[in-house]
Amino acid sequence: MRLALAAAVLLIGSSANAADWPHWRGEGGNGVSTSAAPPTTWSDSENVKWKAAVPGRGSGSPVVWGDRVFLVTAISPSRPESSAVIGGTLRFELRCYDRQTGRLAWRRVAVESPPAGGTHRTNGYASASPTTDGERVYAHFGSQGTYCYTMEGEPVWQRDLGDMVTRASFGEGSSPVLEGEKLLVPWDHEGPSALYALDAKTGETLWSAPRDEPTCWATPLVVDAGGTKQVVMNGQNYARAYDLASGEEVWRCGGQTARPVASPVAGAGLVFVGSGYRGSFLGAFSPTGSGDLAGTQSIRWSKSRDTPDIASLLLSGDRLYYYKGKSGLLTCVDAATGEPHYKTKRIGLSNIYASPVAAGGHVYLTDRDGTTVVIQDTAELNIVAKNSVGETVDATPAPVDGQLFIRGERHLFCIGE
Numbered sequence: 520m521r522l523a524l525a526a527a528v529l530l531i532g533s534s535a536n537a538a539d540w541p542h543w544r545g546e547g548g549n550g551v552s553t554s555a556a557p558p559t560t561w562s563d564s565e566n567v568k569w570k571a572a573v574p575g576r577g578s579g580s581p582v583v584w585g586d587r588v589f590l591v592t593a594i595s596p597s598r599p600e601s602s603a604v605i606g607g608t609l610r611f612e613l614r615c616y617d618r619q620t621g622r623l624a625w626r627r628v629a630v631e632s633p634p635a636g637g638t639h640r641t642n643g644y645a646s647a648s649p650t651t652d653g654e655r656v657y658a659h660f661g662s663q664g665t666y667c668y669t670m671e672g673e674p675v676w677q678r679d680l681g682d683m684v685t686r687a688s689f690g691e692g693s694s695p696v697l698e699g700e701k702l703l704v705p706w707d708h709e710g711p712s713a714l715y716a717l718d719a720k721t722g723e724t725l726w727s728a729p730r731d732e733p734t735c736w737a738t739p740l741v742v743d744a745g746g747t748k749q750v751v752m753n754g755q756n757y758a759r760a761y762d763l764a765s766g767e768e769v770w771r772c773g774g775q776t777a778r779p780v781a782s783p784v785a786g787a788g789l790v791f792v793g794s795g796y797r798g799s800f801l802g803a804f805s806p807t808g809s810g811d812l813a814g815t816q817s818i819r820w821s822k823s824r825d826t827p828d829i830a831s832l833l834l835s836g837d838r839l840y841y842y843k844g845k846s847g848l849l850t851c852v853d854a855a856t857g858e859p860h861y862k863t864k865r866i867g868l869s870n871i872y873a874s875p876v877a878a879g880g881h882v883y884l885t886d887r888d889g890t891t892v893v894i895q896d897t898a899e900l901n902i903v904a905k906n907s908v909g910e911t912v913d914a915t916p917a918p919v920d921g922q923l924f925i926r927g928e929r930h931l932f933c934i935g936e
Contacts, residue, residue, distance in 0.1 A: 538555075538919065539653070539919065540552065540583040540584075540919050541582055541583075541584055541652065541653070542582060542648070542694070542696065542697070543648035543874075543914075543915055543917075544740075544782065544831065544874070548785070549784045549835070550784065550831065550835075550875060550876045550877060550915075551834070552919065555918035555919050555920055555923075556879030556880075557879060557921060557922055557934060558921070558923065558936050559893045559904045562906060562909075563910075566934055566936055567932055567933070567935075568933040568935040569932075569933045570932045571616055571621040571622075571930060572930055574592065574594050575592040575593050575594030575612070576592065576643035576928075577591050577643050577914075577926075578645070578926075579645055579646055579647050579649065580648040580914040580915040580926060581914070581924045581926050581931060582648060582917065583618065583924060584670070585653070586619060587615050587617070587624065588615070588616040588933075589614070589649045589651060590614055590648075590649065590926055591611070591612065591647070591648070591649055591658050592611075592612050592614060592645050593609045593611050593634075593645040594612060595607065595609060608633050609632070609644055611631070611632075611645060611658075611663050612626050612627065612628055613626070613627050613649060613658040614626045614627075621931070621933060625672040626672075627672050629663070630660070632663060634662070635682040636662065636685065636690070638688065638690025639688075639689045639690050641887075641913070642689065642690040644691075646692035647659040647660065647661060647692060648694040650694065650696065650697045652697055653670070655670070655675060655719065656669075657695055657697065657702055657719075659695045661693075662682045664679045665677065665695065665702075667702075676721055677722065678717065678722045680706060684708050686708075686733060686734035692780075693705040693735070693738050694738045696738060696741060696750075698741045698763065700718065700720060701716045701717065702716070702719045703715070703716055703717075703741070703750055705735070705739055705752065709734055711729070712729070712730040712735075713727045713728060714727065714728045714730060714766070715727045716763075726765060727766065728767075730754065731756060732755055732756055733778070734755075734778055735752075735753060735755060735778065735779050736779070737780060737782045737783070737831075738782040739751065739752050740752075740782060740783045740784065740790070742785045742790060744760075744806035744807055747762065747763075748762075749761065749763060750762075751792070753775065753782065753793075754779060755779055756775070757775070758772050758783070758792040758802065760806055769806075770810060770811075770812050771811055771812065772804060772811065773813060774800045774813075776795060776797055776798035776799065777794075778796055779794040779796075780796075780828060781794055781795070781828065781829070781831045781841075782874075784832045784833070784834040786834050786854060787837065789803045789804060789805060789806075789819055789855070791803050791834065791839060792804065793841065794826065795825075795826040795827050799822065799824050799826040800821065800823060801841070802818055802820075802822075803818070803821070803854070804819070805818075819855075825843040825844075826841065827841040827843070827844070828845045830871045830873060830874045832874075833876065834854060835877040835882065837853060837854050837855060838851050838853070838896070839852050840877075842871050842875075845870055845872070846871065847871055847884070848863040848864065849866050849900075850862040850864070851898065861899070861900050864900055867890070867892050867905055868890060868892055869888070870888070871887070872887055873886070873912055873913060873914060873915045873916065874915045876915060879918070880895065881896055881903060882894050882896050883916055883918070883923065885912050885925070888912075889907050889909055891907070891908075891912075892904070893905075893906070908925055908927050910927040911927060912927050912928070914926035922935040923935070
């Protein structure tokens with residue numbers, strides 16, 4: 520069964536304009552723009568429409584709506600230009616940039632306080648990406664709170680869900696997801712874990728689903744399975760789906776590895792969930808099942824080698840792309856069958872945090888040294904270009920129209936001809 524024939528069976532639950540990038544995985548949560556066609560070649564100066572200095576530290580990805588680009592950062596008041604992880608009090612900010620010029624349109628300090636816990640040396644304290652529906656924009660700083668603003672930066676509400684205790688003090692990073700009038704906030708840590716559904720207008724809790732899961736850095740995905748919307752979440756113990764309306768668990772399946780980070784994708788009547796730390800697992804599930812899916816026909820195929828760790832999966836057309844662990848070894852399989860088009864190919868990348876994105880017939884693959892390899896979005900591997908912005912990149916780029924927005928360690932780049 521091919522994706523094009525099965526699109527009606529499973530639809531990504533998103534109402535965003537295809538020309539925007541309202542969430543770190545794009546308009547549908549799969550890492551794909553259906554309308555953008557960014558350049559395929561650039562450097563730190565060539566095809567750079569503008570670059571804006573970003574103070575502080577953060578690996579949350581930029582999101583774009585209309586003429587606005589939003590991102591988050593955590594700034595040390597004593598050393599505001601430093602991108603190092605610094606102890607003591609931090610200023611947690613949501614920043615809005617003019618998309619045409621790169622000028623800072625406004626910034627809002629959500630809170631100024633010491634972080635609740637430690638973080639990994641490659642992580643910061645502003646790792647969750649913002650999200651927007653064009654009416655409100657949401658910034659999530661985990662233990663430092665969740666904040667809602669108007670598009671002009673006026674505060675609407677804020678929530679404090681408590682303090683997270685992450686595994687080995689690796690820090691926080693799961694991003695919220697906006698679905699209609701619900702803001703879904705993942706809260707997996709070494710304490711009581713849960714998935715929260717907040718009222719997007721008021722911040723009040725609509726439901727919370729307890730989760731017997733340790734720390735997980737994945738982001739939820741909303742899918743429409745046969746007319747019922749589900750929230751799919753990765754997890755160390757189980758991949759799970761919850762009813763969007765009630766928060767009740769619909770199905771689960773074990774097999775995942777330790778401390779999952781990669782977020783799920785969906786299409787062709789299937790949901791794809793994987794992890795790749797201290798083991799390997801990638802499964803293609805039919806979301807129409809219920810209960811424990813282990814050993815049932817709801818598991819269409821699975822992999823036990825070369826699955827992704829930090830970077831999430833990319834589903835473009837009938838092709839599923841993913842890396843091996845944190846390496847730059849790339850695999851592309853047929854989404855419906857799991858059969859490889861190619862696997863663990865070296866493409867000139869090494870250490871991967873950013874997730875792949877697809878736009879304009881190309882796939883953009885970025886590693887931590889700021890290099891982006893562009894390949895054709897086809898079943899055959901064809902490298903088109905290799906580019907660099909000259910600084911560390913951990914955040915996933917955002918393709919919109921003829922532009923690609925890359926959040927580096929020190930700058931926000933607008934790549935455009």
